[in-house]
Amino acid sequence: MKDLKLRLGQSQGVLLAILVFVLMFTLYIANHPAGLTVPVATTAANKAVLLALVAMAQTLPVLTGGLDLSVGMIFIMTNCVASSLVSGDPWQVAVGIVIVLLTGALAGFVNGAIVVYGRLQPIITTLATGAVYYGIALLLRPVPGGEVDEDLADIMTYTVFEVVPTSLVLLLAVVVIIWLPFRNSVIGRGCYAVGSAEGAAYMSGVSIDRSKLAAYTLSGLLAGVAGLMLTFITFSGEASAPIGGTYTLNSIAAVVIGGTSLYGGTGGAIGSIFGAFILRTIDDLLFVFDLPPLWQPLFQGVVLLVAVSLGAARVFRIRNRLELFK
Amino acid sequence: MTDPQASSRNAVHPGSAFWRMQGIGKRYGGVVALEDVDFACAPGAIHAILGENGAGKSTLIKIAAGVVQPSAGKLVLDGAEVTFATPQAANSQGTVCIFQELSLMPDLSVADNICMAEPPCRWGLIDHREQRRRAEALLSRVGCEDVHPLELVKNLPLSRRQMVEIAKALGRNPRMLILDEATSALTAADVEKVYEILRDLRRQGMAILYISHRMHEIEELADTCSVFRNGRHIETFAKGARSDNEIVQLMIGREYTQIYPAKPVRETRPVPELEVSKLSWSNRLSEISLSVGKGEIVGLGGLDGQGQRELLLALFGVLRGVSGEVKIDGNKVRLSSPRFAKSDEIGVALIPEDRKSEGLLLPMSVRDNISMASIGRFTRGIFIDRQRQNAEIDEMARRLSIKVGDIDDPVATLSGGNQQKVVIAKWLMTDARIVLLNDPTRGIDVGTKQEIYQLLRDLADAGTAILLYTTDYDELIGCCDRVSIMYDGRIVRELTGDAINEENIVASALNLTLDGQAETAKPAGEPL
Numbered sequence: 001m002k003d004l005k006l007r008l009g010q011s012q013g014v015l016l017a018i019l020v021f022v023l024m025f026t027l028y029i030a031n032h033p034a035g036l037t038v039p040v041a042t043t044a045a046n047k048a049v050l051l052a053l054v055a056m057a058q059t060l061p062v063l064t065g066g067l068d069l070s071v072g073m074i075f076i077m078t079n080c081v082a083s084s085l086v087s088g089d090p091w092q093v094a095v096g097i098v099i100v101l102l103t104g105a106l107a108g109f110v111n112g113a114i115v116v117y118g119r120l121q122p123i124i125t126t127l128a129t130g131a132v133y134y135g136i137a138l139l140l141r142p143v144p145g146g147e148v149d150e151d152l153a154d155i156m157t158y159t160v161f162e163v164v165p166t167s168l169v170l171l172l173a174v175v176v177i178i179w180l181p182f183r184n185s186v187i188g189r190g191c192y193a194v195g196s197a198e199g200a201a202y203m204s205g206v207s208i209d210r211s212k213l214a215a216y217t218l219s220g221l222l223a224g225v226a227g228l229m230l231t232f233i234t235f236s237g238e239a240s241a242p243i244g245g246t247y248t249l250n251s252i253a254a255v256v257i258g259g260t261s262l263y264g265g266t267g268g269a270i271g272s273i274f275g276a277f278i279l280r281t282i283d284d285l286l287f288v289f290d291l292p293p294l295w296q297p298l299f300q301g302v303v304l305l306v307a308v309s310l311g312a313a314r315v316f317r318i319r320n321r322l323e324l325f326k
Numbered sequence: 327m328t329d330p331q332a333s334s335r336n337a338v339h340p341g342s343a344f345w346r347m348q349g350i351g352k353r354y355g356g357v358v359a360l361e362d363v364d365f366a367c368a369p370g371a372i373h374a375i376l377g378e379n380g381a382g383k384s385t386l387i388k389i390a391a392g393v394v395q396p397s398a399g400k401l402v403l404d405g406a407e408v409t410f411a412t413p414q415a416a417n418s419q420g421t422v423c424i425f426q427e428l429s430l431m432p433d434l435s436v437a438d439n440i441c442m443a444e445p446p447c448r449w450g451l452i453d454h455r456e457q458r459r460r461a462e463a464l465l466s467r468v469g470c471e472d473v474h475p476l477e478l479v480k481n482l483p484l485s486r487r488q489m490v491e492i493a494k495a496l497g498r499n500p501r502m503l504i505l506d507e508a509t510s511a512l513t514a515a516d517v518e519k520v521y522e523i524l525r526d527l528r529r530q531g532m533a534i535l536y537i538s539h540r541m542h543e544i545e546e547l548a549d550t551c552s553v554f555r556n557g558r559h560i561e562t563f564a565k566g567a568r569s570d571n572e573i574v575q576l577m578i579g580r581e582y583t584q585i586y587p588a589k590p591v592r593e594t595r596p597v598p599e600l601e602v603s604k605l606s607w608s609n610r611l612s613e614i615s616l617s618v619g620k621g622e623i624v625g626l627g628g629l630d631g632q633g634q635r636e637l638l639l640a641l642f643g644v645l646r647g648v649s650g651e652v653k654i655d656g657n658k659v660r661l662s663s664p665r666f667a668k669s670d671e672i673g674v675a676l677i678p679e680d681r682k683s684e685g686l687l688l689p690m691s692v693r694d695n696i697s698m699a700s701i702g703r704f705t706r707g708i709f710i711d712r713q714r715q716n717a718e719i720d721e722m723a724r725r726l727s728i729k730v731g732d733i734d735d736p737v738a739t740l741s742g743g744n745q746q747k748v749v750i751a752k753w754l755m756t757d758a759r760i761v762l763l764n765d766p767t768r769g770i771d772v773g774t775k776q777e778i779y780q781l782l783r784d785l786a787d788a789g790t791a792i793l794l795y796t797t798d799y800d801e802l803i804g805c806c807d808r809v810s811i812m813y814d815g816r817i818v819r820e821l822t823g824d825a826i827n828e829e830n831i832v833a834s835a836l837n838l839t840l841d842g843q844a845e846t847a848k849p850a851g852e853p854l
Contacts, residue, residue, distance in 0.1 A: 006476045010435075184451040189434075193442060196433035203393070203429035204494075205414040205443040265433035319608055319646045320639060321663075322684070 013259015013267060016310065017274040024281040031288040038159055044284060045165035046157055046233055052171055052276040053226035054247045055254035056179065056269040057108075060215040060222075062255050065195040065264030066115065066122030068216070070130030071223045072248030074107045076239060077137040078227025083146025083237025086228070093149045101224045107133055108220015112213040130248070137239035144238035146231075153232040167229065171273065174225060178218065179269045187214045195264025253300070254279055257307040278303065344369055344404055345421075345502055345533060351398035352385050352557075359385040360557045363399070367502060372524060372534045374544045374565075376577055377554035381771070383537055386554070387504050390535070391423035392416030417443060420501030424491055424508045432480035437461035439479055440494045464493040469519040485513050485630055492520065502533040507769050509543065513630045514835070521547060553577055574772060585776050586804030587783040596620050598653075599791035600760050602641070605650030610636045612815045614650070618760065618791040623782060625806030625826075626795040628835045633815040634795040635679060638762045641793070642676040643667040654760065668699060668756055675699070675758035677749055677766050681742075685749035688738040692730050693719050695737045695748050700755035722751045726781065743774030750781065760791045767801065779805055799831050813837045 008015070028044075029036045054071050061068040081103050085096030107129070114125045156166050182188040190211030193201040202208055226247075231237060251272075252262075258275030260267025282299050286292075318324055346366035352359045360382045367373055377383045388394045389401070392410030400407050403419060410416040413423075430439050437458050446456035461475040470489045479487060488508065495503060505524075509517050524534055524547060538544060544551065545565070552562040553576040560576055568576070596619030605614040611633045618624045626634045640648045643661035652659055654672055661667050667674040678684035686695055696719045697704070704715035723733060726747045730740060737748055746766060753761065763782075767775045782805060786792055796802060802809045809821040811834035819834040 002474060003476060006474060010476075010478065181451060184454075186445055186447065186452065189438060189442075189445070189452060192434055192438075193431045196431035200429040200431050201442075203413055203425065204431070204439075205412075205417055207414075261433075265431065320636070321644045321646060322639065 011259075014271040014274065017258045017271050017278065017307075021274045021277045021281065024278060024285060028281055028284045028288055031285075033288075038162060038165075042157070042159055042165040042167075044280070045168045047283075048277050048280040049165075049167040049171045050226055050230055050233070051247065051250055051254060051280055052273040053174065053222055053229060055251045055258070055272040055276040056174070057219040057222035057226065058248075058251035058255050059258075059260055059267065059269045059272045060191065060219040061111075061122060061126075062252075062260055062262060063195045063264055063267065064191045064212050064215045065198065066212075066215075067252070067262070068111065068126045068219055069123060069248055070107070070111060070126040070133055071219060071251055072244035072246070073130040073133040073137070074104055074220050074223035075227045075230065075247055076241075076244040077107065077133040077140075078104045078224040079230045079234075080137040080141040080146070080237040080239055082228050082231035083148060084140065086152070086231060087147050087149050093152060097228060100228050101221060104224020104227060105217050105221040108223070109213065109217040111220065112216025115216065116209045116212050130244075134239065134241055134244060137244075141237045141239045144236055144240075146237040148231045148235055150235070153235060156229065156232040170225075170229065174222065175270070175273070178222070182214075182218060183268065187211050191215045192265055195266075197265075250276070250279055250300075253304045257304065275307075278307075346402045347386075347389070347399060348402060349399035350386075350389060350396045350401070352382075352389065352394065353397050358557050360389070360396070363557075363559045365552065365559055365562075367533045367535060368550075369501070369533045370528055370531045371549040372528055372536055372547050374536045374538065374548035374551045375554060376544070376551055376573060377771070381554040381577070382557040383554055384506070385557075387423060387506055387535065387537065390416070390421055390502075390504060391425075392421070393423075414443070417498055417500075420499070421504070422495045422498045422500035422502070423504040423506065424495045425506050428487055428491055430479045430487055430491060430494070433478060435476050435478055436465070436473055436482070436490055437475035439490060440464055440475075440497050442494070443498060460497065461493075464497050465490070467496060468493045468523060469516070483631060485516055488512055489516055489519075492523070496523075500532065502535065503527065504535040504537075506537045509538065517543075577772060585772070585779065587780050589783075589807060590621075590787070592807070596622050599655060600641070600793070601651075601653040601656075603651045603653075605637070605640060605648060605652065607636060607640055607645050607648045610815050611640065611648075614815075614817055616810055616817060616820075618793050620789050620791055621786050622807050623786050623792040623794060623805055625802040625809040626793065626812060627799070627802045627809050627831050628812040628818075630797055632812040632835075634812050635764060636815075637812070638676060638764050638793070638795060641667075641760075641762055642674055668758070673757070673759035675753035675756055675761045677746075677753060677761070677763040679764040679768075681745050681749050685752075686737050686745060689736050691734045692723070692728065692737050692740070692748055693733045696722055696751045696755060699752050700757075703755075718755065722755055726751050726754075727777065743770045746770055746778070747774065750778070754785075758790065760793070761785065763792070763794045763796075765796055766794070767796065767798065799828055802831055803827060811835055 032040060034040055054075055057071045058068055078100050082096065082100045085099055086093055087096070111126055111129050114120055114129065115122050118125070156170065158166060160166050160169050187207070187210060190201065190206045190208070191214070193204065193206045194208050194211050198208065254275035255267070255272045256262065256275070257278055258267065258271025258273070260271055279300055282303060283293070283296055286295055286299065347363055350363040350365070351361050363382070363386065365386070375383050375386065385394065389396050392413045392415050395411070401409065408419060410419070410421070431442070440461045441457045446453045446460065458475050465471060465473050465475065468489050470486065470493065473482065473486055473490065479490065482490065489512070492508065509520055512520065528534060536544070536547060548565050550562060550564055551568070551573070553560045553573065555577060598617040599620045600618040602617065603615045606612050614637060616624070626637065628634060636645065639645050641652065641661065643663045643666055652661060659672060661672070661674070664676070666672060682688065687698065693716070697715055701710065704711045720733065723730065728747045728751065729744050737745060740748065750766070767778055782792055782794070794801070794806060803826050806826065809826050809831065810817045811819045811821070811831065813835065818837055821830055821834070
């Protein structure tokens, strides 16, 4: 009983994000002319999964107390790589996918190596490397284009057994195969420890360097998965700075809405997924209520403010002002 | 080559030392922290390390624990030379250290923290069930069955955290356990429990290095004592071979006179500067009434965590929703914020509990720290009058004899005792009429303590009203004109004059009434 209470208390952020998403999505479906049909769900899922993956990628550096401004650019870069390599015979496609994912992981590793061994601040490091990755994307794809294996793209963007959107299955697979094992590994817990109190983690014998490197590398890999998915959705590659920038900023918003602390140490990728879903559902809501899409940034901003305020609501309960600063 | 002096120093357990330091030296830039230290430690013994702050104790244990590397000399374990590049390396050789600064991660659960270094794993992943079982076993070993293993460390009070820290260290199965002021934040009951555990570990053959500034702890626990001074190992002797006075002399290297300044004899009670009546807050403070006169030092006693800290915070305007009445110099005031509390019309200063987070801005210079609370006094238009300010800062640093290479050095580079002096200097700069102190001598060496006692008495003699919370009974007895003992958010007893003795303090802290005590120790709230 006490266990359950503690666990619920410690996952308040995630639970709240899930609840808000369910409410918003129900509202959306209730007002959608077609209701909850498979195509409606699939379209919603495909858009949402992209941001969810990038938000997961953002979560890892944030947990260690850092911030990754390059996730959006890795996303774009891997999209451009995929638009050149993921086509041809099945063998070539498979190799292409592996290269795309490795590219993402390598980009993340470079971020991590600079942060860990160069002792530079994550924000500045990733601001710089992000520009580099965007530059690489531009060199690969000066103009939008390229191609991707259409059969595979169809599979990935439609449904499994004509019921469940494949992209959701992919997201679930990423959670089960990458996130959950990572969270329960020694290195994963090291990331939480580092984000919570780096000095204490060091004194406890936590391998700080390895934890941070793993966080950034995995972050790059997840951004790579997102880049691959983007290619399947758009059938092409485009080195678009606005898209990269938007995804980076939205990923930070999704992480916060999902209950992960920007100070590090608390939260997780599941929350970020629902944070991303919430942000995405805002567009859909605007659509079904016939509001012009121009309102979207305004609403996103309001939701973000509300989310942050909810996190700060504890301020009103605090009667010892010193605790405000902890 | 054997150093005859070293062998005589370690004469207490000849030949049985499994761990020794030979010719260890450590320099930080030009500063010598340790010089040519020979030191040895035997299994099955509690070895106390004594010395003022800056004597080299912390450096010694940091070297032993692999946190810093010695610049000279070697570490010998079981007859073989070893080097500890990281704390991990030291841990793997069985050396585990419990540091003064807690090594817990606040956002993680108690179980996660306890099993941080070597978690039980299954198929490469952390086995949460086994981890929890281990945490529960260790928690019950240190008598903390009330701490839930899934609770986040940040939700625990300081004293429980310290016990979790000890449980965590025991979980590493050390051969040598180092405790650096490990009992400073504990409640009396926990301290007893820790003593019991340490004695038990000694029986099992563990070597224990024990650093504490509390003499009675050392008397109670230690088998062997080593005194350090100015980075040198002065002497090692068996417990009882030296008297307290001799030990203190060895530590400070000068004649040990009376440690507390004389209390003034008063015929009448002084004019009250601070009067509190029926102050309540949340469920932590209830109906507190107390007064502090001009020139008086009033002590707050009792077990740790009975509301003393909250009372001081309330009087400094930190708490919201405080009920009751506070009068300063006869005028009713509502203390709404520290900024208001420190203002000229109120004149309250608080020396906080944790100098590192609440007292100082560690990366900023000594000068900036000292001027932080009084900066408003040195303005010319919108600018700071540096010249006038610097003159006063230098004067204050001299008055408190703060030992600092350059006053523009970051305050983080100072020793604990000097850092605390900077905190006090900062508040003296505000010319406060009422000074509140929250355990100001915690983790500070004897010499600095003595200076602080004298300073407090000087302030009081100059008319300042002082309210001092301390966890050290000796200070209540030695420093205070009156003592109010708190229990469960209330003041349960007020002691004056000869009634301020250890027996009364301990009994009142436990909310007991001893026979024959009623005449000297009056219940709180009654006029004298």
